[in-house]
Amino acid sequence: MADIFISYARADRERIEKLAAALESEGYSVWWDQRIQSGSEFSKVIEAEIVAAKAVIVCWSQHANESRWVKDEASSAAEANKLIPVSIDGVHAPIGFRQFHCADLSRWHGKKNEAAFQDFKGAVRARVTSEASPAVARTAKAAGTSKLNFTDPKIFAGLSLALFAAAVVAFLLRTVPEPATQHAPVSAAVSTQSDQTPSIKSVAVLPFADMSESQDQGFFSDGVAEEILNTLASLDDLRVAGRTSSFSFRGDDVAPGVIGETLRVAHLLEGSVRTDGDRVRITAKLIKVEDGFEIWSQTFDRPSGDIFAVQDEIARAVAGELEILLSDKRQFAAPITDDKDAYRLYLEGRALMRKRIGDNLPRAMALFEQALVRDPDFAHAVAGLAVATELSIEYTPAVDIEAAARKSVALAKQSIALNPDLAEPYSVLGMNHIKRREFIAARREFDKALLRRTTEANVLYWAAWSRTWTGNASDAVALHTEAIETDPISPTWFVGAAIAELQRSNIETAAAYAQRAVDLGNPSGNYVLARIASARGDHEQSAKLLVESFASGGAVTTFTDDKVDILARAITGNTEATVQAKEILNAYFADADREVDLFPMLISILINDPADFLVLVERHRTRSDQYILFEFWWPTGRHIRQHTAFQGFANRNGLVDYWNEFGWPDLCRPTGPQDSDFTAFECD
Numbered sequence: 001m002a003d004i005f006i007s008y009a010r011a012d013r014e015r016i017e018k019l020a021a022a023l024e025s026e027g028y029s030v031w032w033d034q035r036i037q038s039g040s041e042f043s044k045v046i047e048a049e050i051v052a053a054k055a056v057i058v059c060w061s062q063h064a065n066e067s068r069w070v071k072d073e074a075s076s077a078a079e080a081n082k083l084i085p086v087s088i089d090g091v092h093a094p095i096g097f098r099q100f101h102c103a104d105l106s107r108w109h110g111k112k113n114e115a116a117f118q119d120f121k122g123a124v125r126a127r128v129t130s131e132a133s134p135a136v137a138r139t140a141k142a143a144g145t146s147k148l149n150f151t152d153p154k155i156f157a158g159l160s161l162a163l164f165a166a167a168v169v170a171f172l173l174r175t176v177p178e179p180a181t182q183h184a185p186v187s188a189a190v191s192t193q194s195d196q197t198p199s200i201k202s203v204a205v206l207p208f209a210d211m212s213e214s215q216d217q218g219f220f221s222d223g224v225a226e227e228i229l230n231t232l233a234s235l236d237d238l239r240v241a242g243r244t245s246s247f248s249f250r251g252d253d254v255a256p257g258v259i260g261e262t263l264r265v266a267h268l269l270e271g272s273v274r275t276d277g278d279r280v281r282i283t284a285k286l287i288k289v290e291d292g293f294e295i296w297s298q299t300f301d302r303p304s305g306d307i308f309a310v311q312d313e314i315a316r317a318v319a320g321e322l323e324i325l326l327s328d329k330r331q332f333a334a335p336i337t338d339d340k341d342a343y344r345l346y347l348e349g350r351a352l353m354r355k356r357i358g359d360n361l362p363r364a365m366a367l368f369e370q371a372l373v374r375d376p377d378f379a380h381a382v383a384g385l386a387v388a389t390e391l392s393i394e395y396t397p398a399v400d401i402e403a404a405a406r407k408s409v410a411l412a413k414q415s416i417a418l419n420p421d422l423a424e425p426y427s428v429l430g431m432n433h434i435k436r437r438e439f440i441a442a443r444r445e446f447d448k449a450l451l452r453r454t455t456e457a458n459v460l461y462w463a464a465w466s467r468t469w470t471g472n473a474s475d476a477v478a479l480h481t482e483a484i485e486t487d488p489i490s491p492t493w494f495v496g497a498a499i500a501e502l503q504r505s506n507i508e509t510a511a512a513y514a515q516r517a518v519d520l521g522n523p524s525g526n527y528v529l530a531r532i533a534s535a536r537g538d539h540e541q542s543a544k545l546l547v548e549s550f551a552s553g554g555a556v557t558t559f560t561d562d563k564v565d566i567l568a569r570a571i572t573g574n575t576e577a578t579v580q581a582k583e584i585l586n587a588y589f590a591d592a593d594r595e596v597d598l599f600p601m602l603i604s605i606l607i608n609d610p611a612d613f614l615v616l617v618e619r620h621r622t623r624s625d626q627y628i629l630f631e632f633w634w635p636t637g638r639h640i641r642q643h644t645a646f647q648g649f650a651n652r653n654g655l656v657d658y659w660n661e662f663g664w665p666d667l668c669r670p671t672g673p674q675d676s677d678f679t680a681f682e683c684d
Contacts, residue, residue: 001031001048001049001052001053002028002029002030002031002049002052002053003028003029003030003053003054003055003128004023004028004029004030004031004053004054004055004056004057004124004128005031005032005049005050005053005055005056005057005073005077006019006020006030006031006032006056006057006059007056007057007058007059007064007069007070007073007074007077008032008058008059008061008064008070008088009059009061009063009064009066009067009070010063011061011063012059012061012063012064012088012089015059015088016032016059018110019057019059019088019105020032022110022112022117023121023124025112026112026121028124028128031049031053033045033046046073047076050073050076050077050080050082051080053082054082054127054128055082055084055124055127055128056073056074056076056077056080056082056083056084057084057085057086057124058070058073058074058077058083058084058085058086058097059086059087059088060085060086060087060088060091060092060093060094060097060102061087061088061089061091062089062091065091065093065094071094071097074097078097082127084103084123084124084127085097085102085103086102086103086104086105086120087102087103087104087105087106088105088106088108089106090104090106102663103119103120103123104116104447104662105117105120107451108120111236112236112237113236113237114451115447115450115451115452115453116450116451118482119450119475119478119479119482121482122477122478122479122481122482123474123475123478126474126477126478199239199266200266200322201237201238201239201266201322201323201324202238202239202240202241202264202265202266202267203232203238203239203240203241203265203266203267203268203269203286203318203322204240204241204245204246204259204260204263204265204267204268204269205225205226205228205229205232205240205241205243205246205269206225206246206247206249206250206259206268206269206270207221207222207225207246207247207249207250208221208222208224208225208270208271208272208273208282208284209221209271209272209273210272210273211272211273211274211281212273212274212275212276217273217275218351219347219348219350219351220273220275220344220347220348221272221273222247222347222351223346223347223350223351224271224273224282224307224311225247225271226243226350226455227311228269228311228314228315228318229243229246229455230455231311231312231315232315232318232319233455235319235324236324237324238319238322238324239265239486240455240486241263241264241265241486241487241488242455242457242483242486242487242488242490243455243457243487244457244487244489244490244492245262245263245486245487245488245489245490246263248489255292256268256287256288256289256292257289257290257292259289260289260290261289262488262489263488263489264488265289266288266289266290267286267287267288267289267295267318267321267322268286268287268289269284269285269286269287269314269318270284270285270287271283271284271285271314275304278303278304278305279301279302279303279304280300280301280302280303280304280306280307280310281299281300281301281302282299282300282302282310282314283297283298283299283300284297284298284300284314284317285297285298286317286318286321295321296317296318296321298313298314298317300313300314304340305340307340307343308334308335308336312334336378336379336380337371337375337378337380337381338375339371339374339375339378341374342371342372342374342375342378342381343371345367345368345370345371345374345381346367346368346371346378346380346381346384348367349364349365349367349368349371349381349384349385349388350364350384352364352367353384353387353388353391356391356395361388361391361392361395361396362392362396364384364388365385365388365389365392368381368382368384368385368388369385372385377418379415379418379419379422380415380419380422382411382414382415382418382425383411383412383415383419383422383424383425383428384424385411386408386411386412386414386415386424386425386428387408387424387427387428387458389404389407389408389411390404390405390408390428390431390432392404393405393408393623394623394624401595401623405432405435408428408432409428409429409432411425411428412425412426412428412429412432413425413429421452422452423448423449423450423451423452423453423456423459424449424456424458424459425449426445426446426448426449426452426459427445427446427449427456427458427459427462427463429445430442430443430444430445430446430449430462430463430466431462431626433445434466434469434626435621435625435626437625437653437654438654439470439654439655439657439658440654440657440658440661440662442466443466443658443661443662446462446463446466447463449462449463450463457487457490457492460479460482460483461483461492461496463479464476464479464480464483464496464500465496465626466626467479467500468496468499468500468503468630468633469626469627469629469630470629470655470658470659470665471503471629471632471633471655471659471665471666471667471668472662472663472665472666473500473501473503473504473633473665473666473667474500474504474666475663476496476497476499476500477497477500477501477504479496480493480494480496480497480500481493481497483496484497489520490520491516491517491518491520491521491522491525492517492522494513494514494516494517494520494522494525495513495514495517495522495524495525495528497510497513498510498511498513498514498517498525498528499528499630501513502528502531502532502634502635503633503634503635503666503667504666505635507532507535510528510532511528511529511532513525513528514526514528514529514532515529526545527545529545530542530544530545531634531636533545535635559599559600563584566580566581566584567581567584567600567603569581570582570603570606570607578607581603581607582607582608585600585603585604585607585608588600589616589619589620595623596620596621596622597622597623598622598623598624598627598628601616601617601620601622601628602628602631604616605631605637605640610639610640610643610645610646611643611644611645613640614640614643614645614646614649617649618649618652618653632646633665633667638683638684641667641668641683642682642683646683647680647681650681651677651678651679656679656681660674660679664681667683667684668681668682668683668684669681669682669683
């Protein structure tokens, strides 16, 4: 008997062959009816295979929607809680099956490294293994997930002033800049990994050492290594560890075997870069993790203008040593600009953009602009400027929101016109749509980005969070945990997975992810742990964790201390303070010219009626408007999503249209027709 049963219409056989082959290459046993004859035995075999399978993939299509067999098999799978529906030609599932989230493989071309299949693979793995992810299996408690009662908004009682920290969730949940080193103790890193032996066709590109005399070319040596990493990641059948995890070993004297075990790779590529005027010397070597043996090395001494050719040669050499078949002889690490100085400016801009805070974003933007003065058609620099401008909306309070949004959109479109294969510009467009609550348009842009991405963290990060904001926590978990498999020492992904699992009330799994994020240097994990501690009744620990996360993030508010004290006491249930707090908030929101902070919006959740809160959300936008959507899906948001006013809000603001097209959230389902102007629904 097989792990996976595939149900499909005969007219779709060619597509199903590719899907079955891809799943089998991932190690699953797959059953589909290519070997048995029709007749009475046919139905008996199918029934037995469905009963034995751990997952049943139903491939909806124009043909399958008309098949009685496929519908019967889907019904059996749904009753057994084994159903994984997928659309292979873009059509919706038939009536009766639309309450189940349906994956989209309509644009999948049969390659395993495509984003569509990677997303789908995560859902399959979760169903087959009955685990959130192999990466968290060892850290989740053996007893399984416990579901606590989060329904009472007053569970935060006793936190007093520490609750101010809770109200800065948007600040805390942003991408935390990379610390000087994110390399956690090796034993902790290994504890989150699966027991699978790494594929022989796998590699981690470590940061190249800066060997220049002045030691001020680190951004350039990092950029060279990162471009090689990106090139290798574009190859089919080669697993490449993510940048954050690989670069966390910078300067560490760690044995190759330990790095390989931590990152689950069989090979390491390391090197050095030395610049001298218009010359550059790059040394690279490929090491076998198992025994530390150097299987290839070479030194390139070239004019700096030949940097792209050197990167191409190194990538080709690695691919050749790992027996990765290249489709042709073209240069696949193609030059992204003909101006070597523009390239240096671009690499330095990327390095600063990754740090986010302080003046790093404005400095990065200035460097991208200088690069574009030298090469106006430098698509990567335009894309970098678009991303930095988008990030500045959240990280630079002085930035004009509307002006920055218009600029980032224009830059993203300009970059796409220059090079439509870059992923990040589509993500920028997606983020702008999300902030305007144009959820369908946002999803389409994020999907375009996922189809094109190689290793860009922002692309997967924003796409994963967008699923969380719309209530599709299971989809978010799949994206975050897929990222963890590739980038197992990047704390960002553990924070995202923790948030999504907490939205699903999978407490132990959420706690494991959050603690892992903290261990790796991201204080946002403490915010999740604080909410869990409060739900368990440990308000003292919750307050401690909230203060720690708040202090680490450095968030501020424009409210005076006496007003913060009133708002905090109101949250704890103090009747007199609640009356005063409502007066403070009413005066605050009455100022039509004010740029609304997230803090008062989140406070109003806890002291206002859900209907009044939803009126505020619909009337006002914040600098990080998308984070308001979190509150609908927290376990503590049940009183909001179950309120009748939420149905009107979701219908008017595009959420229902999004759910009808891309799948309903984990906690809600339609109760009426889905093709009318108003769709009735219910939420858990």
